[in-house]
Amino acid sequence: xxxxxxxxxxxxxxxxxxxxxxxxxxxxxxxxxxxxxxxxxxxxxxxxxxxxxxxxxxxxxxxxxxxxxxxxxxxxxxxxxxxxxxxxxxxxxxxxxxxxxxxxxxxxxxxxxxxxxxxxxxxxxxxxxxxxxxxxxxxxxxxxxxxxxxxxxxxxxxxxxxxxxxxxxxxxxxxxxxxxxxxxxxxxxxxxxxxxxxxxxxxxxxxxxxxxxxxxxxxxxxxxxxxxxxxxxxxxxxxxxxxxxxxxxxxxxxxxxxxxxxxxxxxxxxxxxxxxxxxxxxxxxxxxxxxxxxxxxxxxxxxxxxxxxxxxxxxxxxxxxxxxxxxxxxxxxxxxxxxxxxxxxxxxxxxxxxxxxxxxxxxxxxxxxxxxxxxxxxxxxxxxxxxxxxxxxxxxxxxxxx
Numbered sequence: 001x002x003x004x005x006x007x008x009x010x011x012x013x014x015x016x017x018x019x020x021x022x023x024x025x026x027x028x029x030x031x032x033x034x035x036x037x038x039x040x041x042x043x044x045x046x047x048x049x050x051x052x053x054x055x056x057x058x059x060x061x062x063x064x065x066x067x068x069x070x071x072x073x074x075x076x077x078x079x080x081x082x083x084x085x086x087x088x089x090x091x092x093x094x095x096x097x098x099x100x101x102x103x104x105x106x107x108x109x110x111x112x113x114x115x116x117x118x119x120x121x122x123x124x125x126x127x128x129x130x131x132x133x134x135x136x137x138x139x140x141x142x143x144x145x146x147x148x149x150x151x152x153x154x155x156x157x158x159x160x161x162x163x164x165x166x167x168x169x170x171x172x173x174x175x176x177x178x179x180x181x182x183x184x185x186x187x188x189x190x191x192x193x194x195x196x197x198x199x200x201x202x203x204x205x206x207x208x209x210x211x212x213x214x215x216x217x218x219x220x221x222x223x224x225x226x227x228x229x230x231x232x233x234x235x236x237x238x239x240x241x242x243x244x245x246x247x248x249x250x251x252x253x254x255x256x257x258x259x260x261x262x263x264x265x266x267x268x269x270x271x272x273x274x275x276x277x278x279x280x281x282x283x284x285x286x287x288x289x290x291x292x293x294x295x296x297x298x299x300x301x302x303x304x305x306x307x308x309x310x311x312x313x314x315x316x317x318x319x320x321x322x323x324x325x326x327x328x329x330x331x332x333x334x335x336x337x338x339x340x341x342x343x344x345x346x347x348x349x350x351x352x353x354x355x356x357x358x359x360x361x362x363x364x365x366x367x368x369x370x371x372x373x374x375x376x377x378x379x380x381x382x383x384x385x386x387x388x389x390x391x392x393x394x395x396x397x398x399x400x401x402x
Contacts, residue, residue: 044304078107157185180241
């Protein structure tokens, strides 16, 4: 089986009835405006926390009895791992999942809890994939590829069918891209039923394999794929999904790390949706004005599997980008009362002090002075500039700020 057809997507929809959750397409007043009406396709609320169960179940459901006895193997940074593990459990099939050594601890634990054997190997999805190939050779297990499998892509395409069922006149659909299985299936479904709709793919700037492949006219391997959006950190898209993107996707854009972090923050704080970095990529593109989305826009929030530690780091990055978590390095006279006066200036400017670092060793402070590092909570970038000015006008020398 070499390709994906619309008929395969329709068949997948029937197989998945009663198995996957039909996730809501939620209108967002926060994200709407400027002539756009925005809806969030909340695959972050799917079973296992992402869209991946769709493709994994569709693939495993087609195994022969001999193949089921041999088991399945997959490589994944986390979401595909859980999708394969759950689908395999449903069919009573042994699942071996190879995950990168730096994979989220929460995703590793969740995969094991679903009954899969987890092997940690390599620094990236692509490294883990090479180990998965070895497991296949050694055990005879069927490889359930995350995106280079027509049945997997067809399963993911059911997301597109649901979007059109809920929003028949959708004008733009924005989809995160890792290997391209999700957008490949969605774009095929959308263009078959509503060809005038614009399909926009989004990659992390630090993992832009599909962008580079489309530019060069064929799948290419990029050197690295290091991003906070680990779910789309793919070095090589492959022939199948490259072909689907070339045929059905109107444009592929990239978003940087700050834009991804900002989108995670907006979704959490304003939309009450928990999204991992990969899942928030579609909203990051929307907020940064990339891709030309217009009219009725569906943003696919592809996953919400993010551990608390990572979420805190991303929130802090997003707050820093917005000027709501800021830092000032200054100096005060190394005598009682001078630090208190500095803090009074900051308080008078309306900032909340999150932490104070008192450094007598740093030579940049000067004789008889002490370096003070303040981490502040401010309203926005303009408020931060006001606080910075107040500190300067009070006679304090600024060594650094961000």
